[in-house]
Amino acid sequence: MKYNSIRPGQVWLDTNGNRIQAHGGSIMYLDGTYYWYGENKEKTTGENDIWHWGVRCYTSQDLYNWEDCGVIIPPEPENPESSLHPSSQMDRPHIIYNKETKKYVAWLKIMHRDGTQTETVMTADDILGPYTKVREGLKPLNMSAGDFDLAVAPDGKAYYYFERVHSETICADLTADYTDVTGYYSTHFPHTQPPFVREATAHCLRKGKHYLITSGTTGYLPNPSEVAVADTWHGPYTVLGNPHPDDESSTSFHSQISSIFKVPGKKDLYIACADRWLPEHMDRKYEEYAAVFEKIFGGDVKPEEMDNRDDSLDDADMRNTSIADYVWLPLRFEGDMVYIDWKDEWRIEDYE
Template sequence: MSNFIRPGQVWLDTNGKRIQAHGSSVMYVDGVYYWYGENKENTIPGSGVWHNGVNCYSSEDLINWKFEKTILKAPSDVNNPLHPSRIMDRPHIIYNKKNKEFVMWMKLAGTDDNPRDWNYQYMGIATSKSITEEFKLIDKIVPLDMSSGDFDLFVDDNGQAYIIFGKVHTEIVIADLTDDYKNLTGKYSTHLHFSSPPLAREAPAVFKRENEYFMFTSGTTAYYPNQTLSAKADNMHGPWYIIGDPCLEDTEKNTFNSQISSVFKVPNQDLFIAIGDRWVVDLTRKKEKSSWNINTSESDYVWLPVEFRDNIPVIQWKSEWNPNNF
């Protein structure tokens, strides 16, 4: 048992195994925290493996995590978009109260002819009646006929749900979801317009405090960490105003060597946690393929509290901290 979250250090589950839940989020269901994300345990250079499904862990203190199961499995059929060799990133789950159903969206990319074709990015939708039971893929869509990159899901206080994604690589799109959270209504708005990488924004992480909305976004530098930008709005559809880098004393301007994937609001506390990945990159150039070796199987996590100063979110580095004493 541990008493602290230690950002950037190896995080083991209660069985002593490295936690595999990348591009992740946390949900609170019936008094238990559930952390879920991509299983990258076999994603090593030369393996041809991009993922091994989506893992789910449970905890009562946000520190010690028990492995529950792989809730979205990677099938053996190479033509299935969830095959381990194909791209599946950043699963997000929201709960639909009306249908009593958990709805997972995930970023997919590639085609049968070219499984690693980043020029074709779209979304997969899967559902389950329980956060700890297997999710089944029910649909694949190209939202608003746009190439959709890293994304987030957000459910407002009135039950209206939104998908927030980076339109590759130009702007952030915010779109209303249908009542069942499985499709888009067609209503959308665009924000944070930048011409191209590395300034173009991606990986939005949206959260709400009192009556104001906040969004963290990353620049577009692949697995290499960069400076987070924070924005705020009075309405989900904006206008959104950039309010600067939330990371204090981040001398390298790289979000403490991480990329934020989501922000979790701890129930019954004025505490928000920025949940991020510290990707491991092998800088050995693959000359024959003109790419980089990326070993995500040994990537770690950077979880840090989001504090507020004059109603502006800020993140400070902490080598260890306990969310229950915050």
């Protein structure tokens, strides 16, 4: 099947006719070709202990039709201690290019079974790999580091926006080689607990303004997004509210943002790339499961009561992310505010 438009929320197949597996992903534009990479969830059916099968990458000339380039960061099934073991909860790979070292630098978030989160950092000479580990078990600033985004300034300096787990958002300067943090950082959006803590941070720079779009913290269950704006990389950021004005479900159109991509050659086209993790659970109401998260993480549920809590969040079929879809929508700017409007179908060619 050949596509000539983007159809948010519909099943998206690659040029081989298979579901695209690039979740929690991002797009890079290199020498006239688009590269879309992300978590390969093809084996994550909920019926096994497989969380991921590496990082997969696709290429395209038009942002519609994507050719599978295979797994560029493979899993390590033979090493149970590896952060890349299939049972390891690896999420949200981000790759940036360092013009000085001429290396592609990939950061991977790793969730551990004890609740802590660390980073694995890898480098390669080509975006398609092979990638070599340079850091594993990294705790940036000695913090448990969750969902994140990486951004490179025009002068080559790089920044790392991450969720300090269940606490606040951190903006940290990266070292010159992009493989660690310098120690300089700023803090933003402090909250007491999920679902209020912000995660899934996505950064973009437009006309001198820095935008962060984030989600609340409710696992794979969707929730209202929030947009904030600042004049500098480190802020301070002003929270402007929910960018989804027509979303009556309070679920960001049943999706969670992963990144924002500025389309080259277009005057003002930015795409909010998001995942619809649970396409078969679009009847769930945000208010119901948000209350569960608030109660559990607020400490209102005693350990002996955990077996009596609402277990609807633990359904096996809710762990089947192999059928997750994508919700790509253009950003609309009005003054400092940014909006994401629903479109059943839209085309890159319709924008200047």
